[in-house]
Amino acid sequence: xxxxxxxxxxxxxxxxxxxxxxxxxxxxxxxxxxxxxxxxxxxxxxxxxxxxxxxxxxxxxxxxxxxxxxxxxxxxxxxxxxxxxxxxxxxxxxxxxxxxxxxxxxxxxxxxxxxxxxxxxxxxxxxxxxxxxxxxxxxxxxx
Numbered sequence: 001x002x003x004x005x006x007x008x009x010x011x012x013x014x015x016x017x018x019x020x021x022x023x024x025x026x027x028x029x030x031x032x033x034x035x036x037x038x039x040x041x042x043x044x045x046x047x048x049x050x051x052x053x054x055x056x057x058x059x060x061x062x063x064x065x066x067x068x069x070x071x072x073x074x075x076x077x078x079x080x081x082x083x084x085x086x087x088x089x090x091x092x093x094x095x096x097x098x099x100x101x102x103x104x105x106x107x108x109x110x111x112x113x114x115x116x117x118x119x120x121x122x123x124x125x126x127x128x129x130x131x132x133x134x135x136x137x138x139x140x141x142x143x
Contacts, residue, residue: 007112008055008071011142014113016050022104023048026097035078035131043080043131046097050075053137071140075101080131087126094123094132101136114141 012030020028027047038047055071079093098121105116119137126132 007142008052008069011071011113011140012050012052012073014110015116015140018107018109018113019048019050019101019104022107023100026100032076035133038078040080043078046093046100047078048075048097048101049078069142071142073138073140075136075138077101077134077136078131079133081129083130085130087129090124090129090132091126094134098123098134098136105138112142116140 016028016030020026025045027042027045028050029047030050032049032051035043050073052071052073054073055069077094077097079090079097081089081093102118105118109116117139119139121134121136123134124132
């Protein structure tokens with residue numbers, strides 16, 4: 001690692017810290033891990049992984065080239081319910097975790113975070129019961 005932190009990494013770390021503070025009962029991280037490598041106790045709490053996927057829309061006027069802009073990414077949420085529970089409960093747990101993220105999106109965010117806009121999401125469709133997941137796209141416009 002070069003030791004230099006990019007502006008985009010800084011705002012993603014701020015996003016992680018804000019989500020973790022807003023949702024203290026959930027596990028929030030920046031590394032996307034295989035669900036098999038996540039502790040069961042964390043899965044029962046709900047795990048949120050914030051990952052970058054691109055960006056752009058920089059302020060490209062003289063002297064500010066490559067500054068400001070957007071980061072597009074995904075919040076991947078994992079959650080587990082008891083094996084004896086109905087698959088519907090997996091879906092409900094996914095939705096509850098997603099709703100928590102959307103409640104955070106609706107909050108005011110300090111600079112340099114700016115605004116966070118949720119996009120489309122996909123979810124497990126109960127296929128991997130008792131583990132559920134969703135992947136919510138987002139766009140973060142930082143200052």
